[in-house]
Amino acid sequence: xxxxxxxxxxxxxxxxxxxVLICLGVYIFAKSKxxxxxxxxxxxxxxxxxxxxxxxxxxxxIPIGPNTSFRIAIALLxxxxxxxxxxxxxxxxxxxxxxxxxxxxxxxxxxxxxxSAMIGLFAGFIFLNKSFSVKTGQINxxxxxxxxxxxxxxxxxxxxxxxLGDVFLYGExxxxxxxxxxxxxxxxxxxxxxxxxxxxIALAKRNSKGSLEKE
Amino acid sequence: xxxxxSLYIEKTSFIHNLNGAVKLLLLICWTVFIFLFMDLRVFLSxxxxxxxxxKMAQIPFKKIKTLIWFVVIFTxxxxxxxxxxxPEYGSELAGTYSTFFEIGNLNITYETLFFSLTxxxxxxxxxxxxxxxxxTTHPSEFASSLNxxxxxxxxxxxxxxxxxxxxxxxxxxxxxxxxxxxRGVCFNKKDAGIFKRLKNYVTILIPLLISSLNRxxxxxxxxxxxxxxxxxxxxxxxxxxxxxxxxxxxxxxFGMIIVGIYLKNTLLKNFWYPF
Numbered sequence: 087x088x089x090x091x092x093x094x095x096x097x098x099x100x101x102x103x104x105x106v107l108i109c110l111g112v113y114i115f116a117k118s119k120x121x122x123x124x125x126x127x128x129x130x131x132x133x134x135x136x137x138x139x140x141x142x143x144x145x146x147x148i149p150i151g152p153n154t155s156f157r158i159a160i161a162l163l164x165x166x167x168x169x170x171x172x173x174x175x176x177x178x179x180x181x182x183x184x185x186x187x188x189x190x191x192x193x194x195x196x197x198x199x200x201x202s203a204m205i206g207l208f209a210g211f212i213f214l215n216k217s218f219s220v221k222t223g224q225i226n227x228x229x230x231x232x233x234x235x236x237x238x239x240x241x242x243x244x245x246x247x248x249x250l251g252d253v254f255l256y257g258e259x260x261x262x263x264x265x266x267x268x269x270x271x272x273x274x275x276x277x278x279x280x281x282x283x284x285x286x287i288a289l290a291k292r293n294s295k296g297s298l299e300k301e
Numbered sequence: 302x303x304x305x306x307s308l309y310i311e312k313t314s315f316i317h318n319l320n321g322a323v324k325l326l327l328l329i330c331w332t333v334f335i336f337l338f339m340d341l342r343v344f345l346s347x348x349x350x351x352x353x354x355x356k357m358a359q360i361p362f363k364k365i366k367t368l369i370w371f372v373v374i375f376t377x378x379x380x381x382x383x384x385x386x387x388p389e390y391g392s393e394l395a396g397t398y399s400t401f402f403e404i405g406n407l408n409i410t411y412e413t414l415f416f417s418l419t420x421x422x423x424x425x426x427x428x429x430x431x432x433x434x435x436x437t438t439h440p441s442e443f444a445s446s447l448n449x450x451x452x453x454x455x456x457x458x459x460x461x462x463x464x465x466x467x468x469x470x471x472x473x474x475x476x477x478x479x480x481x482x483x484r485g486v487c488f489n490k491k492d493a494g495i496f497k498r499l500k501n502y503v504t505i506l507i508p509l510l511i512s513s514l515n516r517x518x519x520x521x522x523x524x525x526x527x528x529x530x531x532x533x534x535x536x537x538x539x540x541x542x543x544x545x546x547x548x549x550x551x552x553x554x555f556g557m558i559i560v561g562i563y564l565k566n567t568l569l570k571n572f573w574y575p576f
Contacts, residue, residue: 127530130455131521134462135470135513141463142471146505148498156495158502165510181460185467189308191375192368193424193431196332255336257420259390262383280499285506292511 108243129170133177136166140182140202141189154269159186161282163206164237168286169220172210179206197251201244205274208240209233209282220286223294230287237278241271308364308435316358320547321438321446321539323554329450330554331430334561335423339394340573341415343564344422351429360436372428376421383417384409391416395574415574440464445537454535462520470513477508 125133140159149155159182167175179202187194212218218229245267252263311317316324335347355365383390391413392398399411438446444461448454478488486501487493493501524530543551 125455126521127525128517128521130459130530131462131517131524133456133459135466135517135520137459137463138466138470139509139513141467142474143506143509145471145474146502148495150495156499158499158506161506162510165506169514177456177459181456181463185460185463188431188435189467191371192365192435193372193428257339257423259383259387261390262386265386266382277499280496281503281506285503285510288503288507289510 108246125173129174132166132170132174133181136162136170136174136178137182137185140178141186144182144186144190150273154273156273156277158277158281160202160205160274160277161285163202164209164233164278164282165286165289167206167209168212168233169289170210171213172207175206175208175210176203177206179203197248197255200247200251201270204244204247205237205240205278208236208243211236220290221293223290223292225287225290225294230283233283233286234279237275237282241275245271309439310360310364310436312359312437314358314437315546316354316433317437318544318546319437319550320449320541320543321442322449323543323547323550324434324438325446325450327550327554328430328434330557332427334557335426337561337565338569339419339423339571340569341419341422342573343569344419344426347426348422348429351426351433354433355429358433358437360432364436365432368432369428372425376424379424380417380421383420384413388413391572391574394572397574397576411576412574415576416572419572439539441537441539442541445540448535448537449540455530458529466516470509473512474505474509477505481505 140162143159143162144157146158147155162182163175163179166178180199183199183202184194184196187199212229212233215229215232217226218224249260249263249267252258252266253260331347335344338344385407388407388409389398392410394416395412397412401409401411401414403409441461443464444457447457447460481501481504482488486504488498488501490498
């Protein structure tokens with residue numbers, strides 16, 4: 087079959103190996119942290135409202151080139167991931183992106199939906215860190231460095247998934263997809279670094295203070 | 302977009318009466334079917350079938366016009382991009398090489414031109430079935446149909462909440478943008494550089510987030526009080542039992558996958574180039 091033949095090329099094999107490695111890594115990481123995996127009512131509502139926010143904020147974008155723009159909504163994934171954890175991050179990305187695509191364009195670009203979902207998932211790993219909490223304002227330098235690292239990992243993992251989807255399911259030429267992914271990644275990373283992570287820090291700082299304070 | 306945040310239009314066609322879960326399965330099977338091929342004939346026939354179904358569902362063309370335009374414009378841009386980046390990709394697939402025209406080093410071939418047309422039609426052929434699902438499924442039934450095809454009900458309910466709150470959150474965001482603009486924070490191209498504007502968006506995001514996080518607390522408390530998540534299963538207000546037509550469409554969906562795999566392995570293996 088054509089599908090398996092195309093997988094047998096060098097790029098296909100390498101991407102498959104990367105996907106398997108990522109899945110293994112995520113599994114081991116989640117196991118070692120050992121927080122419970124079921125979702126509470128608060129998580130359900132957070133996913134719903136996070137996805138609604140994602141869809142609303144998707145209207146805000148600054149175009150920087152053909153088919154590329156700074157999408158502010160990406161910052162929300164990192165924020166919801168950091169506050170509620172990886173499962174919520176993943177689902178906010180997945181549902182938010184899919185709903186926004188469906189309602190705005192009438193069709194869903196599945197491979198890029200996974201890009202958003204992956205960014206949310208990896209951003210959520212900081213939540214598993216026991217000394218970190220946005221709600222009580224516990225945040226320090228090493229957490230911030232980790233957040234940048236996790237978002238880079240998330241972008242890389244998302245790129246592999248959307249590359250596989252675009253090339254093997256949608257049938258796009260590989261060279262073109264690489265170029266698009268690189269452009270999208272640069273803009274996504276800028277949004278996360280300039281808007282997303284500063285917003286988390288601001289939220290945490292706000293929560294660490296009492297509500298009454300002399301300015 | 303109406304107040305529920307969905308695109309649903311009330312009508313009484315037989316497609317409206319279909320079970321939401323069946324329509325969702327049809328959508329999934331249709332998409333998988335399209336993904337299997339790289340063949341113009343398949344896509345053209347699926348587009349025609351899709352638009353006949355849309356006609357049967359009595360969806361006014363006026364409502365879907367803009368969405369179709371979006372996809373057409375997107376595919377045109379995508380094709381131009383494809384032709385410029387990989388001008389000889391179609392020739393690699395088709396195995397023949399005939400130059401259409403040259404610009405400097407770029408050698409755009411007829412095969413690539415045909416390939417980008419095929420690819421554009423591929424995207425277009427997923428559109429009608431997605432529109433069919435979005436326009437004929439009631440948003441409350443949407444969640445129950447997600448649950449019915451095996452997605453955990455908590456996730457399905459989250460989708461429901463998202464649909465419910467999209468209009469509210471959008472209104473709130475507009476208010477915050479107006480308030481910040483009144484204070485002199487600029488979001489226009491003329492007023493500030495790109496990074497300045499990007500940083501200004503933080504001033505929208507923080508208040509929007511704080512009010513949304515409060516909303517999460519309020520809604521989740523209300524749901525907890527009503528016992529949400531107490532049991533492993535739940536029933537839905539908008540749940541229909543399967544009718545004969547539902548079973549028929551269920552068979553068609555699964556049949557599509559089987560026929561698709563058969564065709565892929567026998568007749569339509571690769572990229573189809575007739576010339």
